[in-house]
Amino acid sequence: MFTSIFIFLFTCFTPSSGTPVPLEEHILTMYRECRLEDFQLDIKVFEAALIGHYNIVQKGINKKPQLLTILDLSKPSNQRRFYVIDLKKKRIRYYTFASHGKNSGSLRAENFSNTPNSNKSSLGFFLTAETYMGKNGRSLRIDGLEPGINDKARERAIVIHPAPYTSTEHIRKYGMVGNSEGCPAIGENVSDEIIDLIRDGSTFFIYAPDSTYLQTSLLLNRQLASVLLSKR
DSSP: OHHHHHHHHHHHHOOTTSOOOOHHHHHHHHHHHTTGGGGTOOHHHHHHHHHHHHHHHHTTOOSOTTEEEEEETTSOTTSOOEEEEETTTTEEEEEEOBOOBTTTOSSSOOOBOOSTTOOOBOOEEEEEEEEEEETTEEEEEEEEOSTTTTTTTTTTTOEEOBOTTSSHHHHHHHSSOOOBSSOOOBOTTTHHHHHHHHTTTOEEEEEOOOHHHHHHOGGGOHHHHHGGGGGO
């Protein structure tokens, strides 16, 4: 596994000329080559996601370093805000709707928690885990990687699962997707495909412009991410 991670890091940070590039330049290049502006993903969101992702990959716990999934809660729920990005092939694999916790807000998520029974979404970085059949159908467990921020995700049964209220039909009727008990629910039409792709050890990042989180998350450390430049 470590060999494949090293190859991935080398590929991401070393252009065809063989010369490593600064982190900032690399992020901008990846953003452009993945055409993320075409999918209305703000570069600041991608920057945070990519920095944290690289810090996770360095830990050797990510089994699928080419994949990065982002739920951008800076966007309202009547907009597509769930992204699955293939960093190796530099393209969007999925771009769809997703829910947030009912106590985080109605159309927009503004309040977040790591507390059981809060019915709020948690921010930060997660690692996808195993699938199971639950009350909402085939679902994907996720493990929070940030103590005090999202590390009670499994205890709270925060999972990625399909939901009928996460659909264009629901949005046309109610002006928004339905709210969950804290889970990032996605559409029934794409859930199996997405779960199969990202399961078992890929990075999942839930973003919101929450100053407390952005200032305290250890995984958003730019200096640590830049260490990758020395691993060529």
